[in-house]
Amino acid sequence: MKIQLYNTKTRTKETFEPLDPSHVKMYVCGPTVYDRAHLGNARPVLVFDMLNRLLRHSYPKVTYVRNFTDVDDRINETALNRKQAGAAGTLEELIAERSNETIGWYHADMDALGAMRPDAEPRATGYIAEMIAFIEALIADGHAYAAEGHALFAVESYAEYGKLSGRSVEDMIAGARVEVAPYKRNPMDFVLWKPSDDDLPGWDSPWGRGRPGWHIECSAMAHALLGKSFDIHGGGNDLMFPHHENEIAQSRCAGHDFAQVWMHNEMLQVEGKKMSKSLGNFFTVRDLLEQGVPGEVIRLVMLSTHYRKPMDWTEKKRAEAEKTLRKWYDIAGDVEAGPLDPRFLEAISDDLNTAGALTIMHELAAQNAGPELRTAMQFFGVMSESVPEWVTDAQADLSAFEALLGAARATAMETKDFAEVDRLKSALIAAGVEVRMSKAGVDLVAGPDFDAAKLEGLG
Ligand SMILES: [Zn+2]
Numbered sequence: 001m002k003i004q005l006y007n008t009k010t011r012t013k014e015t016f017e018p019l020d021p022s023h024v025k026m027y028v029c030g031p032t033v034y035d036r037a038h039l040g041n042a043r044p045v046l047v048f049d050m051l052n053r054l055l056r057h058s059y060p061k062v063t064y065v066r067n068f069t070d071v072d073d074r075i076n077e078t079a080l081n082r083k084q085a086g087a088a089g090t091l092e093e094l095i096a097e098r099s100n101e102t103i104g105w106y107h108a109d110m111d112a113l114g115a116m117r118p119d120a121e122p123r124a125t126g127y128i129a130e131m132i133a134f135i136e137a138l139i140a141d142g143h144a145y146a147a148e149g150h151a152l153f154a155v156e157s158y159a160e161y162g163k164l165s166g167r168s169v170e171d172m173i174a175g176a177r178v179e180v181a182p183y184k185r186n187p188m189d190f191v192l193w194k195p196s197d198d199d200l201p202g203w204d205s206p207w208g209r210g211r212p213g214w215h216i217e218c219s220a221m222a223h224a225l226l227g228k229s230f231d232i233h234g235g236g237n238d239l240m241f242p243h244h245e246n247e248i249a250q251s252r253c254a255g256h257d258f259a260q261v262w263m264h265n266e267m268l269q270v271e272g273k274k275m276s277k278s279l280g281n282f283f284t285v286r287d288l289l290e291q292g293v294p295g296e297v298i299r300l301v302m303l304s305t306h307y308r309k310p311m312d313w314t315e316k317k318r319a320e321a322e323k324t325l326r327k328w329y330d331i332a333g334d335v336e337a338g339p340l341d342p343r344f345l346e347a348i349s350d351d352l353n354t355a356g357a358l359t360i361m362h363e364l365a366a367q368n369a370g371p372e373l374r375t376a377m378q379f380f381g382v383m384s385e386s387v388p389e390w391v392t393d394a395q396a397d398l399s400a401f402e403a404l405l406g407a408a409r410a411t412a413m414e415t416k417d418f419a420e421v422d423r424l425k426s427a428l429i430a431a432g433v434e435v436r437m438s439k440a441g442v443d444l445v446a447g448p449d450f451d452a453a454k455l456e457g458l459g
Helices: 039-058 073-084 091-112 124-140 169-175 214-226 237-253 285-290 295-302 315-332 342-349 354-366 370-380 389-415 419-430
Strands: 004-007 012-015 024-028 062-066 144-147 150-153 190-195 210-212 229-236 258-265 268-270 311-313 433-438 441-446
Touching: 004 258, 024 039, 024 214, 039 062, 039 091, 039 229, 039 258, 039 268, 039 285, 039 295, 039 342, 039 370, 062 214, 073 091, 091 285, 124 144, 124 150, 124 190, 124 210, 124 214, 124 237, 150 237, 190 214, 190 237, 210 214, 214 229, 214 237, 214 258, 229 237, 237 258, 285 295, 295 311, 295 315, 311 315, 315 354, 315 370, 315 389, 342 354, 342 370, 354 370, 389 419, 389 433, 389 441, 419 433
Parallel strands: 024 062, 024 229, 229 258, 268 311
Antiparallel strands: 004 012, 144 150, 150 190, 190 210, 433 441
16 A cells, blocks of 8 residues: 655655665654653654554565753753762762653653654764764765864755755744854754863763763764665654754755655644643643543554644543543454454555544444454554453452442342442442443443542442
8 A cells, every 4th residue: 555645855646666666764853862752742743653553564574763862051051060069979970860750650650652763763862973074074065064163064055954844044034033243154063073071971072071962963863874875854843944944954965865754743742722831731641641531542542643634632631531441442442453444544554544443443343343452453553462450440449349249239239228339339430430220230431530549448
């Protein structure tokens, strides 16, 4: 089946033709590891995880690279604060400790969302020599220059600058966070290397002790791990300018063909509003997981909207996704995996139409097609070997209450006193349980608002 992908570079949906069908290569800009990932950070992870799954299904070999940016003022600040508070170790050690801690959180949180780990997760600090060599070559060819301890990219040396984001240089100057500095020949020129103070991490370079700019990190790591040309480059559309524009300028001027297809996901909102600390609607993936929202539910909600549309996280969608998944695990949890529905694959292959794929899964569920549903759920990343514990635990808890309620009813039939039955029933309903009582017995099913905590002490 042909894969269609929307290419930002050409602004059209194209049939994907890998440079080498025996080995597909993809690079996605990863996080700056200074704190817990917020919910918006999870969107590109899940979108490109679906693409990674589709590519792996369709081609014999895929190399998926996603970097960690571990050169950052916010990491340094935390490390410095810890040092001043008396933490043991050098500043460099404390910086590494902070990065390691944050990367550990990132892995735990994204694993919980069912995201497969990329094949390589390079850290910027592991590629400083490659970055220096990259910058030296740009300077040698007249695409960059050194000034006052900095190395800067000369934007005028690349005629196609601004093409990806479709901006003119005038627009970019007017709208952008362009830093005017006396050492810049042109205000649009961007930093490849900058000097470090004594209390900041730094590496020796031909331009003095310093550290790389953010953009050169991705160009150097993509080159080191994927070569001069590769298939797909992805990231959030907030990275299109200046980050991706700068990556392209550097890499093309270094003589690299670089990425063939550029893909960008739209942003995330919460209840129709931009997520921000000032609006009080800012939360991390870990916050949701700790509130008891299962990773599978977060994943299903996040992928229910096409990646090129703004995604709105709402409480209503969360509740619906939980209800859907409980139903699907009930249908597909205990069956052998069946064939992959071609309509499901067709939807995913159509520029990652995850919403369309979900429609097919709903149809399979309605037809009680457990084996086909199970396979689709596996592909979608919401079904692993076994049904998740949040589903099985709830059902295990409930079977004890089924026995309890059944016994209370049997007693009530004799005494004609139904007070205990009513008490148990209302408590179960208050905990979000659907209570089905028939002559055959008592059947309890965890509803979308099921809250196990409310059942504690009942009985
Ligand atoms: Zn990048």
